[in-house]
Amino acid sequence: MQRRTIAGYMFISPLFLLFAIFIIYPIIFNIYVSFFEWNGIRPEMNFTGIENYINIFKDPVMVKIIRNFVVFAFFTIIIQAFLGISFASFFIRSIKGSDFYRTVFYIPVIATPAIIGNIFSRILETNRGQLNEALRAIGLDFLAMQWLADPKYALGCIIAINIWQWTGYSMLMYYANMLNIPSDIYEAATVDGARPYQQFFRITIPLLRSTHFTLFIMGALGSLKCFDLPYILTKGGPNYATEFFPTYINKKSFELFDQGGASALTVIMLVIAMIITLAQVMLYTRNNKDKELAER
Amino acid sequence: MKNSRAYVILSELVCIVFMLFCLYPLGLMLVKSFSSGGFGNAKGGFDNYIKVFETVDLWPNFVTSFTVVGGTLLVVGVVTSMAAFAFSKLNFPAKNVLYYLLLTGMMVPVAALIFPLFQVVKGLGLNNTAFSLIFPYATLNALFNLIVLKNFFDGLPNELMEAAHIDGANTWRIFTRILFPLSLPGLSIVLIQTFLLSWNELQMAMIFINKPAMQPISVVPLRFMQNIGQSFPLGIMYACLVVCLLPIAIFYLFAQRLMVRGLTAGAVKG
Numbered sequence: 382m383q384r385r386t387i388a389g390y391m392f393i394s395p396l397f398l399l400f401a402i403f404i405i406y407p408i409i410f411n412i413y414v415s416f417f418e419w420n421g422i423r424p425e426m427n428f429t430g431i432e433n434y435i436n437i438f439k440d441p442v443m444v445k446i447i448r449n450f451v452v453f454a455f456f457t458i459i460i461q462a463f464l465g466i467s468f469a470s471f472f473i474r475s476i477k478g479s480d481f482y483r484t485v486f487y488i489p490v491i492a493t494p495a496i497i498g499n500i501f502s503r504i505l506e507t508n509r510g511q512l513n514e515a516l517r518a519i520g521l522d523f524l525a526m527q528w529l530a531d532p533k534y535a536l537g538c539i540i541a542i543n544i545w546q547w548t549g550y551s552m553l554m555y556y557a558n559m560l561n562i563p564s565d566i567y568e569a570a571t572v573d574g575a576r577p578y579q580q581f582f583r584i585t586i587p588l589l590r591s592t593h594f595t596l597f598i599m600g601a602l603g604s605l606k607c608f609d610l611p612y613i614l615t616k617g618g619p620n621y622a623t624e625f626f627p628t629y630i631n632k633k634s635f636e637l638f639d640q641g642g643a644s645a646l647t648v649i650m651l652v653i654a655m656i657i658t659l660a661q662v663m664l665y666t667r668n669n670k671d672k673e674l675a676e677r
Numbered sequence: 678m679k680n681s682r683a684y685v686i687l688s689e690l691v692c693i694v695f696m697l698f699c700l701y702p703l704g705l706m707l708v709k710s711f712s713s714g715g716f717g718n719a720k721g722g723f724d725n726y727i728k729v730f731e732t733v734d735l736w737p738n739f740v741t742s743f744t745v746v747g748g749t750l751l752v753v754g755v756v757t758s759m760a761a762f763a764f765s766k767l768n769f770p771a772k773n774v775l776y777y778l779l780l781t782g783m784m785v786p787v788a789a790l791i792f793p794l795f796q797v798v799k800g801l802g803l804n805n806t807a808f809s810l811i812f813p814y815a816t817l818n819a820l821f822n823l824i825v826l827k828n829f830f831d832g833l834p835n836e837l838m839e840a841a842h843i844d845g846a847n848t849w850r851i852f853t854r855i856l857f858p859l860s861l862p863g864l865s866i867v868l869i870q871t872f873l874l875s876w877n878e879l880q881m882a883m884i885f886i887n888k889p890a891m892q893p894i895s896v897v898p899l900r901f902m903q904n905i906g907q908s909f910p911l912g913i914m915y916a917c918l919v920v921c922l923l924p925i926a927i928f929y930l931f932a933q934r935l936m937v938r939g940l941t942a943g944a945v946k947g
Contacts, residue, residue: 389769
């Protein structure tokens with residue numbers, strides 16, 4: 382028995398070593414540095430207590446970051462779930478070309494973000510971009526906007542591109558989990574006279590609860606982590622209209638050389654990530670209790 | 678169950694519209710990669726692609742990408758298999774606590790790691806090398822995929838272990854000779870996910886490697902955005918993008934069949 386115990390620790394030690402160096406150490410580093418005024422380069426650091434945190438809460442950009450995070454999470458999660466579940470249910474009922482559509486819809490998920498961002502920045506460009514040229518061609522000149530340069534539309538564009546990119550992922554998650562619903566449930570429901578739409582709303586949607594939930598949590602965390610598209614397309618601008626936690630941390634660390642502030646912001650981001658994860662754990666255990674009750 | 682006519686027409690229509698929406702940007706890239714318009718003097722046609730290989734030297738960038746991804750796959754394969762095996766088949770004190778501790782790693786955004794790790798990487802003189810990215814990527818992907826692989830090991834019968842143990846095999850032999858080979862279908866799914874994520878990662882790669890000739894393919898298109906002009910016409914830029922997208926597109930064509938299976942494996946219990 383003793384030997385097996387040691388073997389257990391031996392087998393997990395490589396992963397733990399990586400975890401300690403590449404996850405735990407950076408987090409402790411950020412917590413420590415968040416109490417100092419430091420430009421990230423010079424050796425001297427001034428202890429300033431919680432001043433970095435006070436500055437963050439006084440920073441008007443902070444309001445925009447929180448707003449962008451919430452708006453982005455709300456729209457991407459709702460729209461992707463709606464599209465994902467619609468497409469998945471088309472494919473589960475094997476409409477013509479299902480396999481082909483499924484393959485195509487997933488392509489944006491695997492495409493390199495820097496390439497996607499590059500193409501979309503051309504499409505949305507004000508003067509020669511394809512979108513505005515198309516709008517002008519059909520006489521809708523008044524709809525030709527400065528899509529990425531106008532604070533009113535920039536966030537909407539980033540959200541739309543994100544939905545373009547990730548709908549395939551939601552679709553595949555729903556599809557994979559719909560395959561797991563036993564078909565005899567539907568057969569029984571059909572015998573009982575349930576119509577297809579009733580089956581969809583009363584059987585499919587409720588049984589996919591854990592999928593809705595996983596995608597919701599992943600969407601919320603994904604919005605918190607959102608970096609690639611805003612960085613490539615707008616650099617967080619115009620006037621912080623597309624600024625997110627990671628883009629602002631990046632700016633503070635490597636452009637403004639305010640590492641104390643960047644670390645404090647990182648700590649706040651981690652606290653939000655923990656709250657989201659805690660919600661996941663709580664709902665997950667409640668889900669399991671429901672399942673236990675159902676099995677009794 | 679038979680689909681009604683209205684359902685078929687409506688669903689096909691929605692799918693076709695969304696398909697066009699999905700493919701438009703990529704189709705645009707492909708068409709424009711043969712064009713001569715824009716700035717400068719691109720000849721158009723396949724000449725754009727010849728120019729890519731003559732004037733834009735992307736080989737070192739591909740080498741970096743393949744080194745990073747190859748190294749990451751190797752480390753993830755070894756480390757995740759060992760840990761998943763231990764958490765599934767061995768008993769030791771504090772097992773569950775340690776397992777959930779590792780799973781919290783999944784929620785940590787990359788932005789929280791970059792600056793401290795950049796200091797480490799620079800301190801070790803590893804910045805501007807592929808090695809700066811292999812271990813951070815491997816850690817993140819190993820943590821992401823631990824659940825998937827542990828669930829897979831859970832599905833393998835415990836009797837295998839017991840029988841081999843009675844025959845006198847030690848734990849390491851049981852792992853390497855019996856359970857690891859049986860876990861390969863699960864591992865292949867993990868490695869596909871790892872390939873996709875580490876090939877496309879931007880945030881860490883652009884900080885750790887700032888020498889243009891060394892940057893991985895996930896960062897290179899940013900440079901194209903800034904360099905566009907007389908000497909770097911739009912047509913050639915699009916041809917560069919196509920070349921950059923090609924490896925992952927080919928990989929996807931081969932891997933996509935496995936991916937539905939992979940998602941079910943990971944999602945059922947997660």
